[in-house]
Amino acid sequence: MEVNTTLPSEFIILGFYEWPHLHSILFVVFLLVYLMALIGNLTIIVVISSSSNLHTPMYFFLCNLSILDITLISTVMPKLLDICLTGNRSITYLGCFTQLLFFVICAVAEKFLLAVMAYDRCVAICCPLRYSYLMNSRISLQLALISWGFGFLESLLLIGLISRCSFITHNTINHLFCDLETLLKLPTGSTQEAQMAVLVSGSIFGFVPLVFILVTYVFVIYNILKIRSYEGKRKAFSTCSSHLTVITIFLAVILRMYIKPKSAYSVEEDKILAVLYTACIPTLNPIIYSLRNKDVHVAIQKRKAICLKVLSI
Template sequence: MEESNITLASEFILLAFYEWPHLHFMLFVIFLLIYLMALTGNLTIFAIICSSSNLQTPMYFFLCNLSILDITLTSTIMPKLLDICLTENQSITFHGCFTQVLFFVICVVSEYFLLAVMAYDRYAAICYPLRYSYLMKMKTCFQLALASWGCGIMESLLLTGLISRYPFTKSKKINHLFCDMKPLLKLSSSSTEEAEVAILVSGVIFGFFPLVFILVTYVFVIYTILKIQSKEGKKKAFSTCSSHLTVISLFFGIILSMYMRPKSAYSIEQDKILCVLYSSCIPTLNPIIYSLRNKDVHVAIRKFRVEISRKDIF
């Protein structure tokens, strides 16, 4: 009897939207369309920036990195969720589960820091326009992007390694859309206080601090913009920040509301809705938000279309 009680899980069951089996096909169609839109939008932005000489600037270099992160994030979660909705195959292997955890944490933490780096880029461009080319040299941009990815990879390895050490013997069923850390810890038969503290500390260091840095940076940015005399100058300066501020509000608002809530306020139903928002909707909206009011991107898109049409003709 004791041996059967300590049998470790070799696979897990992702319950996903098990409460609504009659809606699975409709959910599959909706998620597939959103996933394809996210991939198409981010790949298009990436291709346009890489192929356009006018967009070889720090802001668009960081936007390329953001597109890669969004593609990776949505591709970490959506394929398995689509499989569950279409085939009802809810099982996922132990290694597959922790692969999801690994890449999810890499993407989220890296995006925290990348958004902070993009805020610094706007700060340098608006507050120190004459020194901008010196402050944001391409070598510096590579180093900042590499540091963002490095923080994500380091934190992911630490948290994933810590959580994978726990024995999962209570149950195989994960009541979530993917293998997230908190639902996984609920299945452990031992005390998970150490991991819960690590997740909370991680949320403060890798989430709250970058957010504070962004807010402080934008206080200086807004103060500088308000000192601009011409209305046209103010409007142009604000327009360069509005897209970034919108993305920051969406991303940090959703992620921090999930991981910084006390246990008493935890709700798996809310987490599932928030999961859909940050794993599919935000990666879909980011390319739209950054290109909607951006004249440089519009011009690059038109040139990109002309080049493609010429290639089709020849």
């Protein structure tokens, strides 16, 4: 079968075109959020890398999460800032698909990484005596690589399918970036194959890790409740409270984005949820882990004291 692969020279990302009078304010807000996300996640990476007592699987996964968050927000935010500041909504065909590629990699890898972090906490609480054996450095590295690998696998699959679609006259994207679902609405020909692939891969690479996280935390909470002493319960819960907070926020946004009736669909709400997912969550993650995690908080304070001492000399 002959496939029409006519390619446009560029796409047009509308962004928040409904609120042109707010573009200056949105630029300032998005710039501050972007800088906070970069500073927060880079701080987490530097502090964990330079603190020998934090060289454990849990903090190794946290470093990977920070790298994913930096990549995710850097994939979306620069072009969105450009739109708000200059009004330049055009993006090249290659630039659009590069943006989509990295977005899918980060979105899928983050789901699996959060599942791996849930498994890590489950082993630490349910099997503390076997933790060093079940979660050694080699296994931790393998689990992190698998998470990234799933992200690359799905991105290449979906990019390969959608790049075969024909974008002859429809090149206007009513979203904040080159979103997969929005792109699938543009081709003039049949997109049944690509839509089916998105549905199947979404079930495998999206639904499965989220269910795994929920099931894992059922076991975690069950084992915490079995602890007799209040102090023991408090210590056990404190080891997973940061991750549980991140998971709660993440699930709330994801479920609202993808599990809602078509009659309740709203482009404006979709864009706001996209901001929460691509900008707010990467910004909140390092704040949550630094404030609610005693070890990270102490390590940050030590590095801060050293920096202040050096600057005062």
